[in-house]
Amino acid sequence: MKQLARGLLLGALIWGTSTAHAATTIETTGFSLAWTESSAHPLDMQLLSDTDGLVRIAMSVGALGERWDTNTHGDGGIGNAADHLLTAIVLQGYRITSMTLSAVVNGSMYLETRGCNMCETTPGTTANSSTLNWSILRGGEHAVLPTAYASQVDGTLAISSTAHMPLEGPFLLALGAENTVAASSSVQLVWDGWDWQQYTLQATAAVDLSDVVLSVQVTPVPEPSTYAMLLAGLGMVAWTARRRAA
Template identity: 75%
Template sequence: MQLLSDTDGLVRIGMAVGTWGERWDTDMHGDGGIGNAAAHLLTGIVRQGYRITSMTLGAVVNGSLYLETRDCDQCETAPGTVDNSATLNWSILRGGEHAVLPTAYASHVDGVQAVSVTSRLPLEGPFQLALGAENTVAASSPVQYVWNGWNWDQTILQASAAVELSNVVLSVQVAPVPEPSSYAMVLAGLGVAGWMVRRRRI
C-alpha cells in the first residue's frame, strides 16, 4: 500500500492487489483461456471522534482483443471469439458482521477503461476490508474455407485476448463525528423550526 494523498478528509491509498496481466494467443496455445485471482485482508481503525462516510475503489483496465481477417473470393469463414474481463470485489467485516459491497466489473475491453465503485456504509472504530481481484481471457480462432475449384482449403486464423488490472486506488472520505452537544443543538433547532411552522398555520 502507498499513501497517495491526504487532503480535507479525503485519503487516497494505492493498492498492490497482487494480480498479473493475462494473455491468450491461439497461435501459441490454440483455443482456450486462462485467469488468475488474488485476495487481500486489510485491517483498519477509525480514530475516535471520526467516521468513514464513504469509500471508493477504482482501477484501470487495459485490454486488447484481436480476430484476424483475410479478404478472399469464394470463401466462407467460421467466426472466432475473443473476450476478457477484470473484476474488483470487496466486503467489510466488523463486529462479527460481514457486509458485501458492490462490485466493479469490466468485460470485452479493447483499450483503456477506468472502473470504480462506491460504498456509503458508515464506519467507526475497528474494521477489516476484504479485497479481491480477478482477470480472465479467452480466445478461439476463426476458420476460413477457400474454394479452390475442387474442394475447400482450410486456414486457421489468429485470435488473441489480453487484460491487465492496474492502478488500484482506495479513496476514503473521513468526517468528524458531532459531539452530543452538537446533536442537541441540531435537535433544538429542528424543534424551533417546527414550532415556527405551526405558528404560521394558526
C-alpha cells in the same frame, strides 16, 4: 469504553500480525489500515493524499495481466485472482462516511480476417474481463459492496465502485481482483478450384488491471458534550427571543 477496549485489542492483534508477516500499514488523520493476509503476496499500499477529509491510497493488488494467443496456445483461456484481508481502525472522534474503489483496465482483442471469394468461415471469438470485489466484515456481519467490473475491453477503461455506509471503530476489509481472457480462432474453408483448403486464423485477447486506488471520505464526529452545548445555546437564543417578543 467498550469500543476503546476493542480498538486496543484489535491494535494488539495487528501488531502481532505485522511482526509475523511484515504487513504494510497506512496511518491517516482519521483511521489506520493494515494488510493482514493474502492469497499470494502481501498487499503493497501507498498513501497518495490525506487532505480535507479525503484519503487516497494506491494499492498493488497482485492480479497479473493475462494474454491468450491462439497461434501459440490454440483455442482456450486463462485467468488469475488475488485476495487480501485488511484490518481498519477508525480513530475515536472520526467516522468514515463513504469509500470508492477505482482502477484502470487496459485490454485488447484481435481477430484476424482474410478475404476470399469462395469460402466458408466459422467465426472466432475473443473475450476479456477485469473484476474488483470488496466487502466489509464487522460485528459478525458481512456486507458485500458493489463490484467494479469491465469486460470486452479494447483500449483503456476506468472502473469504480462506491459504498455509502458509516463506519466507526474497527472493521475488516476484504479485497479481491481477477483478470480473465479467452480466444478461439476463425476457421476458413477456401475452394481453390480443385479442393477445399482449411486455414486457421489468429485470435488474441489480453487484459491488465492497474492504478487501483481506495478513496475514503472521513469526517469528524462531535463529542456528546458538543451537542449538549449546542442545544443549550439554541435554548438560550429561543428564551431571549421570547423575552424580547413579550
